[in-house]
Amino acid sequence: MSYKEMLLKNKKPMEIYFFIDPFCSECWSVSPILKRxxxxxxxxxxxxxxxxxxLSSLNKRNSPCKKRWKHHNGKLISKNRKSTEEFEDPxxxxxxxxxxxxLQGRRAGIKFIQRLQEMLFIENQDISDINILQKxxxxxxxxxxxxxxxVYSESASRAFQCDLKISSEMEVDEMPSMVFFNENIEDEGIKITGLYNYEVYVQILTEMFHDYPKPAEKLPLELFLAQSPINTAHDLAIIYDLPVQQIEKFMKKLQLQQKAExxxxxxxTFWKYNFTGI
Structure with missing residues (x-):
């Protein structure tokens, strides 16, 4: 079955396994790439x-993220976030x-991770507190x-142990890592470790399709901000492939309109979109 036929049947032809320590700043830096x-x-x-x-050593002081990044036909994106060494490991x-x-849905899990990272890295919240997790x-x-x-169920514990097993079986020992699988179960996945320019990820997608995948049009920037309100100008520049200066100019305009701070x-430094009238 071709990917076009799969799309018509609402079955996506590829799955990406994203291996992360969500409490590591380098893993968090992949967010704009994934959003784009x-x-x-x-x-x-x-x-x-x-x-x-x-994550099996969460209570150790040493950062679980290694800082050795490999190349895969692309340059590394410069980091714009500090390490998490000043935090106690959750x-x-x-x-x-x-x-x-x-357990309430894959999309819910992704939204939870993203919000939890904001609370840790931006708001300096203690995410080891069950009250913060409830918020x-x-x-x-x-x-x-x-x-x-x-949270206190056997199901969540088993799901966590399953993740650890998958990481071990796929020999993933450096974060962030991604493994790309296509619809042919006999094909091996393509593993990429580290943080790279956006074009590298598109190149991998292209290599795994028989036809060139056509990118969808991006959401208008303000509509995207309404859905994902906290970003750095650098992140938005990656997502929209625009100069940082142009992003800053747009955000300052929203700030004057009291739509952002x-x-x-x-x-x-982050921009927070506050307007809810869209």
């Missing part, structure tokens, strides 16, 4: 987050809570009673 991929090529793939095996509960959120769940619209029940944190 989903915006332009989301019709062609589904995304599955796999929590890294490095305990097991924070990782289990992610799997509990996923995160409430913010993205999860069923709170179900979420709390699942600039937020300064120990991890950098």
């Amino acid at each position: 991929l989903q915006m332009e090529y989301g019709d062609y793939f589904s995304l599955k987050y796999i929590l890294s095996g490095k 305990p097991h509960l924070a990782a289990i809570s992610i799997k509990a959120a996923e 995160c769940a409430k913010h993205i619209g999860l069923d709170l009673e179900e979420f709390i029940r699942d 600039k937020v300064h944190t120990c991890h950098g």
Whole structure:
């Protein structure tokens, strides 16, 4: 079955396994890449987050992220976020809570991870606190009673252990990593480790299709901000392939209209979109 036929049947021809330690700043830096991929090529793939095996040592002070990045026909994107060494590594509960959120749907799990990272890196929240985890769940619209029940359930624990097993079986020992699978189960996946320019990920997608995948049109920037309100200018520049200066100019215009505000944190400066009238 061709990918066009699969699209017509609402079955996506590719799955991307995204291996991360969600509490590591380097993994968080992949966010704009994923958002752009989903915006332009989301019709062609589904995304599955796999929590890294490095999370088995959550209570150690050493950062679980290695800083050795490999190249895959592309330049590394410059980091614009500081490391998380000033944070205590979050305990097991924070990782289990992610799997509990996923029990309410894959999309809910992704939204939970993204919001949890914002609370850690931008708002300096203690995500080892069950009350903070509940706030995160409430913010993205999860069923709170179900979420709390699942946090302490056997199902969430087994799902977490399953992620660790997948990481081990695929020999993923460096974060972030992605493995691309196409619809042919006999084909091996393509694994890429590290952080690269957006074009590298598109190149991999292209190599795995018989025909060139056509990118969808991007959402108008303000509509995107209404859906994903907290970003750096650098992130938005990656997502929209625009100069940072042009993004800053647009955001300052929204700031004058009282639709956005600039937020300064120990991890950098972010723009927060506040307008809800769209």
